[in-house]
Amino acid sequence: MRGHAITSNPTWVLKRFPTGMPVPDDFSLEQRAAPVAKPGELLVRTHWLSVDPYMRARLSPAKNYAAGQKIGEMMRGGGVGEVIASESPLFHNGDIIQADDFGWQPMTTVAAQMATRLDLSAAPVQTSLGCLDMPGLSAYFALLNVGRPKAGETVLISAASGALGQIAGQIARIKGLDPVAIAGSDAKIDWCKSIGYRAGINHRTAGDLTAAIAKACPSGVDVFLDNTAGPIHDAALLNLNTSGRIVVVGTVALADRFDRPDIGPRFLRRILVIRARIEGFLLDDFEAQYAEARSQLTKWYQEGFLEAREDVAEGIEAAPHAFIRMLKGENFGKQLVKV
Known part of the structure; x- marks a missing residue:
């Protein structure tokens, strides 16, 4: 069993709940023994780890839609890796698999x-x-199923160069919509325009954001992602x-004040007058449609209609730093850790 003899397995655990924006000292790297797969499990050599905004909500004792992380527990998230030892008839040694519950460690179960x-001929494995x-499924369902845009409508998308935003903008272009990007640097805005966004706003330099959006969207905004x-x-x-x-x-802009109320202007009168709809989105609500959406996304990717930066x-040592820079908006594209 190639690689199965590893005895040291550096593993990231949560040392304390962050106060405001997480910092590296909120995590601890422990030298642990390589895990052993139990019946129904796979021992996997980690190739890629994903860090995503939803993880911030798990680093809190507050109740949330996903189970929270406990102090001293191993950090977890999406990953891709090679099966080293299978204790399940569903997989064989050498299979490359993706799952949403990888540990932040080189060898995991x-x-x-x-x-x-994963089908290695369909796309690079990290696209999974x-x-x-x-991120791709979230972009697909949030825009099409919840936003319900009509042809020609203006779609404004924040964090437009990120993992979700870059795909949402391209789907909007494919569907004949008018996508406008908001991102945190001129380089990110240039990238967004290169993949199909009509216009873009650098929110760090725009000054009056309300005026900047009005200028970029002269016919107004129909859907805001x-x-x-x-x-x-x-x-x-x-x-x-x-x-x-x-x-x-x-709500990644609130990552540095996660446990405090999001207090700002209350435009209830405007919401009433324009009959606006504000709706929360969770990907799990669309699980029954994953296969259909993933098939469509893969088709677009293979045909060259989707680019993914x-x-x-x-x-593995870089995992907390990658997570924190993603929360700060310092990443450019989908943030990954190559283990």
Whole structure:
């Protein structure tokens, strides 16, 4: 069994709950023994790990839609790796699999029933952590099923160069919509325009965001895909058309004040007058449609209609740093850790 003789397995655990924005000292790297697969499990050599905004919500004792991380527990997230030892008839040694419950460690165990065998001929394996899985599926359902855009409508998307935003903008282009990007640097805006966004706003340099959105969206905003919350949300709402829709996908702009109320202007009168709809989005609600959406995303990718930019950190030691820089918006594309 190739690689099965590893005895040291550096593993990231949660040392303390973050106060505000997480810092590296909130995590601890422990030298642990390599795990052993139990019946129904797979022992996997980790190739790629994904760090995503939803993980911030798990690093809190507060109740959340996903189970929270406990102090001293191993950090977990999406991953791709090679099966080294299978204790399940569903998989064989050498299979490359993806699952949402990898440990932050070079050798990890995964429940076989939660793993997916990857088709190595379909796309690079790490796309199963990005454009062809959770971020891509989220972009697909948030835009099309919740936003329900009509042809020609203006779609404003925050964090537009990130894992979800870059795919949402390209889907909008494919569907004949008018996508406008909000991102945190001129380089990110240039990238967004190169993949099909008509216009873009650098929210760090735009000054008056409400005016900047009005200039970029002269016909107003019909759908706002909100990946950030905060001041960007407020400015988008003030540019929303009658019967406009806001899809709340993420609140990464609040990562440094996660446990405090998100207090800002209350535009209830405007929401009433324009009959706006503001709806939260969770990917799990669309599980029955995953296969259909993944098939469509894969087809677009193979046909060259979807591009996926990646931001890769090297080595298991880099996992917390990659996670934190993603929360700060310092990543450019889908943030991955190559283990």
